[in-house]
Amino acid sequence: MKKLIVSSIIASIMLPATTFANNKQLNQGEVAYHNTFPISQSEAYDIFITNTDYANTVIMSNTIAGVMYGYLIKQKYPKMKFNKDYLYGSLIGQLMQESDMSSQLAQNFNPNDPDQLIHNSTYANILLQAGQGGPYQINDYSKRLPSAEAKELLVL
Known part of the structure; x- marks a missing residue:
């Protein structure tokens, strides 16, 4: 779990600026997604900004859900081997795949409101x-x- 959290922090904060489509440079705390590899200069992609309260809540809640997902798999299939880092991150990856993190998620997310939807x-x-x-x-x-x-x- 520590490895996953450390790698998530490094990925969202410490990555050097990278040039993407239309020569747009990613800033610190930006993650580009909905892209293909290799990245072309004309490709459209979405950006998730990680240095906000709502982004921290989304990242941590999905990481915790991923760990719980791994726990349930281990309980049901104790002999199954899987890559924990990959599995734990799969839920946030699926959420990013299916959502436009900038318009479909509630930008004014209040982490202290247990009844608010993401x-x-x-x-x-x-x-x-x-x-x-x-x-x-x-x-x-x-x-x-x-x-x-x-x-x-x-x-x-």
């Missing part, structure tokens, strides 16, 4: 509709999902 209310309502996979868009296609007219959600 996503802004408009986007949260879309994600939590019947047939959607939640903020991580994890859909279980082995089950028939209810139609949009269903009054109850299918919990996976």
Whole structure:
């Protein structure tokens, strides 16, 4: 766990400035995502700014959730071997893959409000509709999902 936190801190704070699409240079605390490799000068990408209270909350809550995910896998399949760093970071990676961290997440996130959603209310309502996979868009296609007219959600 210490290795993961240290590598996350280094990745978000200590990386040197890097030049990306359209010769835009990343500043300290910026993470580019939704990109492909090798990065081309004309590619569009999104930037997540890590040095804010809401970003710290998103990063830490997803890291803790990743550790809990690993714990549950270990409990269910004790002999299974997996790369802990990769697994623990997979939830924040999936959230970044499925979300625009600058417009879909609540920028005015209050870490002291336990009832506040991480996503802004408009986007949260879309994600939590019947047939959607939640903020991580994890859909279980082995089950028939209810139609949009269903009054109850299918919990996976």
